[in-house]
Amino acid sequence: MADRTLARRTFLARIGVLGAATAFGSAIPAALPRTAAAAGSDALLDPLVGLLRPVLAELARDTLSGLVVMTCPGPDRFSHAQGTPRSEPGAIDAGADDFIINALDNFLPFPDQIATPLATALTTALDDTGIPLPPSLHSLLLGQVNTVDRALMVILRNDQTVPLSLVVGLLLNLLATQVNPLSITGSLLSPFARLSIDEKCRAFELLEGPNADLLAVLDSNLPEPLTSSLSGLLQFLAGALLEFSAFGAHNEFAVFDPDTKELTARPVGWELAGYQPDGVVDGWDDFIGYYEDRTEVGA
Amino acid sequence: MRDVIIIGAGGGGPVVAKELAARGLDVLLLEAGPRHADPESEWTHLENDANNPLSGFLRFGPENRDAPAWYRETPQNSFIWQLSGVGGTTQHYFGNSPRAMPGVFTGYNGPDRDAYDTAHLFPFTYEELVPYFEWVEATLPVQTAAMGTKESVFFRGCEGIGLPVQTSKTTTEDSFRPQENAILQPGGWAGKLTGRDDPRLRFPEATGCTFCGYCMQGCSKPRGAPRNLAAKRSTDNSYVPMALTADVWADGGRRAELIADAYVTKIHTEQRGGETTATGVTWRVGATGDYHREDATVVVMAGGCTEDPRLWLNSALPNPNGWVGRGYTDHFFDWVIGLFDDDTGSTRGAASAARADFPGRGGMENVGLTPGLQQFAATFSDSGIRGHYTNGRGPEGPWDGTAGRMIGDELKDALTNGIDRLLNVLVITDDDVEAQNRVTLSALPADEHGPVPKVRFHQRERSARTRANREFVARRAAEMLRAAGATKVVRIDWPPLLLHVQSSMRMGLSEDDSVLDANAEARWVKRLFIADNAALANSLGGPNPTLTAQALATRTAEKIFSRYFGGDAWVGRESPVVSTDSRISAQLTPSR
Ligand SMILES: Cc1cc2nc3c(=O)[nH]c(=O)nc-3n(C[C@H](O)[C@H](O)[C@H](O)COP(=O)(O)OP(=O)(O)OC[C@H]3O[C@@H](n4cnc5c(N)ncnc54)[C@H](O)[C@@H]3O)c2cc1C
Ligand code: SF4
Numbered sequence: 001m002a003d004r005t006l007a008r009r010t011f012l013a014r015i016g017v018l019g020a021a022t023a024f025g026s027a028i029p030a031a032l033p034r035t036a037a038a039a040g041s042d043a044l045l046d047p048l049v050g051l052l053r054p055v056l057a058e059l060a061r062d063t064l065s066g067l068v069v070m071t072c073p074g075p076d077r078f079s080h081a082q083g084t085p086r087s088e089p090g091a092i093d094a095g096a097d098d099f100i101i102n103a104l105d106n107f108l109p110f111p112d113q114i115a116t117p118l119a120t121a122l123t124t125a126l127d128d129t130g131i132p133l134p135p136s137l138h139s140l141l142l143g144q145v146n147t148v149d150r151a152l153m154v155i156l157r158n159d160q161t162v163p164l165s166l167v168v169g170l171l172l173n174l175l176a177t178q179v180n181p182l183s184i185t186g187s188l189l190s191p192f193a194r195l196s197i198d199e200k201c202r203a204f205e206l207l208e209g210p211n212a213d214l215l216a217v218l219d220s221n222l223p224e225p226l227t228s229s230l231s232g233l234l235q236f237l238a239g240a241l242l243e244f245s246a247f248g249a250h251n252e253f254a255v256f257d258p259d260t261k262e263l264t265a266r267p268v269g270w271e272l273a274g275y276q277p278d279g280v281v282d283g284w285d286d287f288i289g290y291y292e293d294r295t296e297v298g299a
Numbered sequence: 300m301r302d303v304i305i306i307g308a309g310g311g312g313p314v315v316a317k318e319l320a321a322r323g324l325d326v327l328l329l330e331a332g333p334r335h336a337d338p339e340s341e342w343t344h345l346e347n348d349a350n351n352p353l354s355g356f357l358r359f360g361p362e363n364r365d366a367p368a369w370y371r372e373t374p375q376n377s378f379i380w381q382l383s384g385v386g387g388t389t390q391h392y393f394g395n396s397p398r399a400m401p402g403v404f405t406g407y408n409g410p411d412r413d414a415y416d417t418a419h420l421f422p423f424t425y426e427e428l429v430p431y432f433e434w435v436e437a438t439l440p441v442q443t444a445a446m447g448t449k450e451s452v453f454f455r456g457c458e459g460i461g462l463p464v465q466t467s468k469t470t471t472e473d474s475f476r477p478q479e480n481a482i483l484q485p486g487g488w489a490g491k492l493t494g495r496d497d498p499r500l501r502f503p504e505a506t507g508c509t510f511c512g513y514c515m516q517g518c519s520k521p522r523g524a525p526r527n528l529a530a531k532r533s534t535d536n537s538y539v540p541m542a543l544t545a546d547v548w549a550d551g552g553r554r555a556e557l558i559a560d561a562y563v564t565k566i567h568t569e570q571r572g573g574e575t576t577a578t579g580v581t582w583r584v585g586a587t588g589d590y591h592r593e594d595a596t597v598v599v600m601a602g603g604c605t606e607d608p609r610l611w612l613n614s615a616l617p618n619p620n621g622w623v624g625r626g627y628t629d630h631f632f633d634w635v636i637g638l639f640d641d642d643t644g645s646t647r648g649a650a651s652a653a654r655a656d657f658p659g660r661g662g663m664e665n666v667g668l669t670p671g672l673q674q675f676a677a678t679f680s681d682s683g684i685r686g687h688y689t690n691g692r693g694p695e696g697p698w699d700g701t702a703g704r705m706i707g708d709e710l711k712d713a714l715t716n717g718i719d720r721l722l723n724v725l726v727i728t729d730d731d732v733e734a735q736n737r738v739t740l741s742a743l744p745a746d747e748h749g750p751v752p753k754v755r756f757h758q759r760e761r762s763a764r765t766r767a768n769r770e771f772v773a774r775r776a777a778e779m780l781r782a783a784g785a786t787k788v789v790r791i792d793w794p795p796l797l798l799h800v801q802s803s804m805r806m807g808l809s810e811d812d813s814v815l816d817a818n819a820e821a822r823w824v825k826r827l828f829i830a831d832n833a834a835l836a837n838s839l840g841g842p843n844p845t846l847t848a849q850a851l852a853t854r855t856a857e858k859i860f861s862r863y864f865g866g867d868a869w870v871g872r873e874s875p876v877v878s879t880d881s882r883i884s885a886q887l888t889p890s891r
Contacts, residue, residue, distance in 0.1 A: 070706055070707060071674060071678060071706065071707075071710060072674075072710070072711055073707055073708065073711060082707075084707050086708075086711065088715065103351075103353055103354075107353035107354050107367055107368070108353060108367075111372075111743045111744065113744060197706070197707050198687065201683075201684045201687035201688060201706065202687070202688070204683075204684065204688075205683060205684075205687070205690070208376070208683065208690055209688075209691070229372065229374045229742070229743075232373075232374030232375045235375055235376040236373055236374070236375065236376055236377070238376065239376040239378075239679065239680075239794065242678045242704065242706075243378075243675045243678050243679050244675075245678075246671070246674035246677065246678040247347075247351075247671040247672065247674065247675040248347075248671070249671075249674065250670040250671040250673070250674045250714070251345070251346050251347035251351075251669070251670065251671030251672075252345045252346065252347055252348070252671075253347045256345060256348060258348075261343050261348070263345075269670040269671055269674075269714075270670060272670070272711070272714055272715050273670040273673070273714050273715070273717065273718035274715075274717045274718060274719060275646055275669065275718050275719075276646065278493075278495075279495070280344050280345075280495060281493060281494060281495050281511055282494060282495050282496070282497065282500040282501075282509060282511060282520065282521070282522055283488075283489060283490065283492060283493065283494065283500045283505065283509030283510055283511050283520065283521070284447075284490070284509070284510040284511065284648065285490070285491055285492050285493045285510075286447040286448055286490065286493075286510045286644055286647040286648050287445055287447060287489070287490025287491060287510055287648070288445075288446045288447060288448065288450075288451055289445075289446055290445060290477065291446050291450070291454055291464070291476070291477045292464065294443060294466065294477075295442075295443055295484070296442065296443050297465075297466050297467055297468055297476075298466070298467055298468070299467060299468050299469060
């Protein structure tokens, strides 16, 4: 029992939840009535869920900020953390973090039949690799950790739809701590966001390639016949995360007013690219003529 | 009871609708997605608003953009880029309309006859299709592309690697040329003026392509032009207006009826004289969730390569040889980016107006993209991340370093060098029909239209010929870019991007590996025809598929008319009416 609790605590540390939760340590009760978890909700648990939800949203945002700056580093702290600060604006200035969170939570038609078991895996997985936890993550009592864990379960399992941005964020953090166990603690909220860009690439290598460790954590929760689809869907996810980040960091999403269909400012990506310096056009003066003056060809 | 019901108003369906409406048949055209009746007010020229595959106005999903896109399972790194809506995927196609290679047809006897996918030839000759090519080329119309800066760079590179220029419609040797495309050549002020809200860039002071650079966001230029005079001849601008006005331009023609937001969920059949025979369809109205059923003498599937097999399987139609959904080809694209020190005009003008072809290998064309899509394309790879990991691939060649996605500083530097100082080349592989690449039904839960399609591509186990062809063309692309003056060349090694899609319900010589006979009628369901890219026998040797699919759909319309309506063929006997005809314009409300 104690082993299981310790292993679970380590896992929570790896996915970033433990670090995020220590921020409000004294508010976490050390013990809950047995009924709390079963009912999925409880007078004692509810306030904690209320506290934890925004913290986890921040954790997800930090993680995905660490993702989007891979495709467009700028002057922000995430680009600094990955070791590629730039003076011109980057993905964060372009609102790519909002873009990717919005895409994941509101639009990506990623089936719940896959997302739910992934979320479930994150609520049950253990880590007995013995990664030592730094002192900063020891401030919560094991009973408090258990309480946090129950609150996490409520958030991941009881939502109408799974908050995919959180699931993806936790998954990236898990990979981050596989790549570099030291990323379990530090500045920023998310282990993934603490990695150097080289290490982030290594995390993607693990997500995209055959990764027995990851599949072992996730696989057992999937109903047949979906297990065979899982590694393919992870490959799809790895690609999509980078491509959507790149798209979001350079398009007009953040400065588009859907009511007027006009832009409120020049998109960061346009400025970086030198794209249409005077904005949208009806045409360009770029018609040179016809190659060898041939305007039509025969059969 | 209709004469003909057509499922899907994309590249192929409207062709059959127009041809049979012109013959006076009662035609119903059903389209799952929205109808963008007034693009000037409904659309923007902004890439996220337009092209976000999850929420853009050009996506594969329902009319209501707050509702999620329609899901397809893709159990590999890959991306399906097909659209719903009137015009289908042609709404954002590039209009390039090369003819298929002669070598992919039965009876071809050129010296290169063994160089193609000879196990999966078209069940008739190239010569037989030529009059249909001509008919479609005159109808759209197809013209020689005007040249902008990015074309001049591409041509310079092609000259530099010693390719000759092709001056005919039929390709006979390795060569380059301006595209033959379904884009009206610029007239008046078009292409001669940069500006916005300038009256000289409005119709009729400007006609044809204004070089606006928004082909991927849908063409509504020049402003103020009637829909059938918009520069790019996507079917929403060409064949659909013709089908809907057939009574005014065709003797004895009858207007086709178009219903959008109508998703066909079932094809009905009955046994007649011992044969399974199509009798009609049921569709679901997106806005209300109501179902409608109508019967018809003939049913035509044109929902595209992914949805046709799904609808077939969901309708429990027979599949005795297991080839429904198999043999899907995608031209196994790749992407090579060249960085330059000078202006390339990448974002100006029609998206892709120059090409080179390598018979038996494939071809390549230039493509200009907007910033977000440019960076999307540069991070879409099966070879990991350049300089970090290769994901088990990472080919090397005349490009810089190993192939793979760019990331971080390299990706940003490529863009800040200037989007108009780079040139993208799309590598188009002459790929083989292979049984393993296919559409089945997903085990994931059904949506409101039934079980969803699962699209499986085994890109790493493609045939040896396919893989060798792709390497060949990728090398030529890199060499061409260097010859044009690129200072850096990056090969991305794309995973499957399903955008040129073909042959998932193929016609063929043998009933062992085809779904359709030589008339495009289903082998096991009478009165059921397929008239989109899915009907193509193979990947055409690499040419962009739409023109050939449209020529075939024209031929199929004739087969339907003669076989089930007792009429005569018309191609080769009559002259086609061009889709820009003023009688059609007069019927259309001009846009603002
Ligand atoms: C960016 C891009 C550029 C391209 N450029 C070129 C080019 O330059 N040249 C070229 O030849 N090709 C090009 N293509 C490919 C071209 O778009 C396709 O070849 C063509 O659109 C295929 O026509 P289709 O009829 O097979 O399918 P689609 O055009 O995809 O049309 C199928 C239609 O059927 C509807 N549908 C599906 N299922 C149902 C159902 N059950 N009920 C009712 N409706 C249904 C869909 O909503 C859709 O509108 C390009 C594609 C892309 C994505
Ligand atoms: S570049 Fe030409 S064909 Fe393309 S959208 Fe603009 S006007 Fe239409």
